[in-house]
Amino acid sequence: MQNKLWDVAIIGGGPAGYSAALYCVRAGYSTLVIEMLSAGGQMATTSAIENYPGFVESVDGFELAMTMQKQAEKFGSETLYAQVTSVSLADFIKTLETTEGPVQAKTVILATGADPRPLGLPEENALRGRGVGYCATCDGGFYRGKTVAVVGGGNSAAEDALTLSKLCKQVYLIHRRDHLSATRSYLAPLEKADNITFVWNKEVTELLHEEKLNGLTLTDTITKEQSHLDVDGLFVAIGRLPNTWLVKDQLALDPQGYIIADETTRTSLPGVFAIGDVRQKPLRQVVTAVADGATASKFVEEYLNLAE
Ligand SMILES: Cc1cc2nc3c(=O)[nH]c(=O)nc-3n(C[C@H](O)[C@H](O)[C@H](O)COP(=O)(O)OP(=O)(O)OC[C@H]3O[C@@H](n4cnc5c(N)ncnc54)[C@H](O)[C@@H]3O)c2cc1C
Incomplete structure (x- = not known):
């Protein structure tokens, strides 16, 4: 995994990350998700999600996470269980230092989420x-x-x-x-x-x-x-802590520390995208996180088509 130049490296294996992985890998890109715990992020910590469309009865967040991961991996997405400890995002080839060694990719999708304070x-x-x-x-x-x-x-x-x-x-x-x-x-x-x-x-x-x-x-x-x-x-409801310490000196953040990226999920650096709870947005939910993942794949494709 570490000796390869990936088309897409996704930091964070929550619902946003695995949705992006599914869409990117199905679009034909080699895709790596890097997750420091287990799939699902915040979603995996709740046993009953009642508002994710498609489930008449509530769905267990951990089970939904496992299914999202399996679905992306069925099409060839891979997962590296490691913490990303630093990133270098300015060049065309981006380097991520992880606890399991360096990873290189042409595009990086940040899906590191936010934690309630x-x-x-x-x-x-x-x-x-x-x-x-x-x-x-x-x-x-x-x-x-x-x-x-x-x-x-x-x-x-x-x-x-x-x-x-x-x-x-x-x-x-x-x-x-x-x-x-x-x-x-x-x-x-x-x-x-x-x-x-x-x-x-x-x-x-x-x-x-x-x-x-x-x-x-x-x-x-x-x-x-x-x-x-x-x-x-x-x-x-005393605020949230976006997980943006990795990129705080490299990407534009809003005053609350969220990554500034509009509906296209593009950030202030070319080839770097932000999705899910870590992005500045009006509603942080599973349904909006997975929507961002799908959108990011479209703009990854656009970026790689123009860059290569
Ligand atoms: C208790 C609770 C209940 C909820 N209930 C609902 C609900 O019923 N319905 C609903 O729609 N939403 C619910 N939410 C909100 C929903 O879970 C989030 O909106 C959603 O999980 C955001 O997805 P995400 O992928 O953007 O981020 P997250 O789920 O936060 O995932 C981020 C992932 O990134 C990983 N990560 C972070 N930093 C690094 C790093 N440096 N290296 C490697 N990995 C890293 C984390 O380990 C994590 O797995 C709930 C949230 C909580 C906390």
Whole structure:
């Protein structure tokens, strides 16, 4: 794998990466996916995806990931299990240093994803999927008719609260300040929703649970007084961390650190493409990630036709 000049090297084996691999390999390009863990990325961490078209019952994210990988490999795409540790993208032949040795390719597709920023509380990770969530669009349906809280004060938190207010009995929007930083257009709908309650000047300092989350300890940011809130679910919306440290000095990024690439998935460097959650975009979901993968193959083809 390392002694070959690949047409396409894809960094990241999540849904975006394997969709790109499927389309590129079927277009006749030698294609390598480099993945540091196992296929599926964030998608593989959820056991029930209800909003990916084509599945009437929910689909297990890990199983869907295995199927996506198998489908791409059926047509000849290969996978190198390694972490990419540095990249050199400016020349026609691009070099990726990995924990398994260097890889060279004519085009590189970045599909390294983004991780939700955690609160950093003890047991937060263990309660993921058992009351603690990071995506209301993905998991809100599991809390129909229940009481939930959203923590955060920006646009994501505002959007999550509105999404959940249509499904849940009661939504608490917890913020450590006394006003939101979300854009003004969110304020009127938030105030209009009669099942959204603002909880100002509070931080979530403890996750209460038996098998699942059942409550929160809140600490007042001014008086330091503690209080208790019963909830069935908590959605953490305090930002995301795009995995762009590899390319931060080589590609144009937006102020939040996402790679700037429009619907063509082309980045600021020729022959380098960005797809899925790592790209600046309005909705980060499996369906938009796989769509990006397909689109990238079209522009890889266009680039290679002109360059060769
Ligand atoms: C808990 C949870 C539940 C979700 N539920 C849903 C849902 O129900 N419906 C929905 O549509 N979406 C859901 N999402 C969102 C969805 O999973 C993401 O939008 C999607 O996975 C993004 O795909 P991606 O391929 O862009 O990135 P990712 O899935 O993040 O994959 C990126 C991959 O790149 C690899 N990688 C990163 N850096 C390197 C490196 N340096 N070297 C090698 N490999 C690297 C990572 O290991 C990872 O496998 C959920 C997300 C989470 C966290």
